[in-house]
Amino acid sequence: MNILIVLAHPEPQSMNAAMFTTAIETLRAAGHEVKTSNLYAMRFNPVSDQGNFTKLQNTTFYKQQLEELHATATGSFAADIESEQQKVEWCDLMIWQFPLWWFSVPGILKGWVDRVFAMGRFYGEGRLYEQGVFKNKKALLSLTTGGREEAYLKGGLQGDIHNMLKPIHRGMLRFTGFHVLRPQIIYGPARQSPAMRDRELDQWRNRLVEVFNEAPVEIGTY
Template sequence: MQTQKTALIVYAHQSPVSFNAAARDVAVQALTKQGYKVLVSDLYAMKFKASATEEDIKGDLKNPEHFIYNNEMMVAWQDGRLSDDIAEEQQKLEQAELVIFQFPLYWFSVPAIIKGWIDRVLTQGFAFTLQKMYDNGVFKDKKAILSFTTGGMKSMFTPDGVNGDINVLLWPLQNGVLRFCGFQVLAPQIFWCPAHTPPEGRSAMLEAWSERLNGVFAEKPLSFAPTEYFDLTFQGGFSLRPEVKEKYASEPYGITTAQHLGKPLPPDNQTTAKQS
């Protein structure tokens, strides 16, 4: 008998009548209909604390003279001394096979309250170690999706648009946060400019999201440079191996949006999964 799958939606919008709220509700309905247990962390409603401080740790600090957040959090996680709000989010994340981040794009990134969730919940030890990252990451059996709204229209986020290539914008979040922790990163769900879209257009966006979620577990993740491409030693500088550079020397594009090797960026590297 197959056990019930769990999805976690990390949601950040202040208004219950927003398009983001509607996208969250569509995801809850679509996944529940498929038999998922769906957990929602409504960060604003929870008054989730965005800033990483000593309050995140119960009991004595390891080094009170020089507070180093990451070090203290790792020890507190090992000892079961993290604050209740962090421990609760970590428990949800442990259960989830699929994590959806639902938010409006703020300043080319996530709202501060989601950045606070990332900073505080994804502690060293729990979400990553220096041995367990990227392809070998702690969450390699989990999938993650960034689902977000933009203020600008799609053409503004193209390589020749005023805001620049959306693929470049997404790299720090998708590679630097999600894949770093091992997640299989699925293509982002981008709702372009819903505030200036007529009602029928907004409805069509939500229907497409619902339809996508029906087959979400069969989706291929985005492609990243395999960890084995790199010499993961201090001596090797954690750099691409010479034979990999040689292999890509004659290729028309770089490997990814960021490991571009001085070549044109592979098109839509952070927005579309490669079809084999």
């Protein structure tokens, strides 16, 4: 199968980078094709504006979604967007590896979505959710937190983490048709002992070997 792994972490020695490398190695060893988007290493530009396109339909008033429809019809997405769109279209499973920042994805990953998930190309004209463009694909969020697990339970200090992930799971992934797998969450890796972090990496390895046998989850109910 084809897997795209997107990493949004600036430090190559971080736990997120270790999860990213582990996933690449494990999935390739299992015989899968893997492509990656290491957003900081690529210096991916997260600013969504007129630069998303090689030519504009309307040069006097910028309306992004209309320009996206035009670029879809005329093949005029900027090269950095086009190549990311092709990777998403190519994959059967997309994994996002990121640290939770302000209860959400880091800005560089949000900017990647803002620019790459274009109207016309990835959604629109009734092609949403069950009829979404990516209805034959799966997606998996793999993330780390600073806080402890008990803080992210229902009624915990920070609140239920699954509610935090809902806008990503539903608004970005299900919206465009992806079937969502259970998120992989490491709570507070910086607080863990090296042995605990090794165990987290082992659990990730074991999960990935069987990942194509997993059933998607109903968002918010797992």
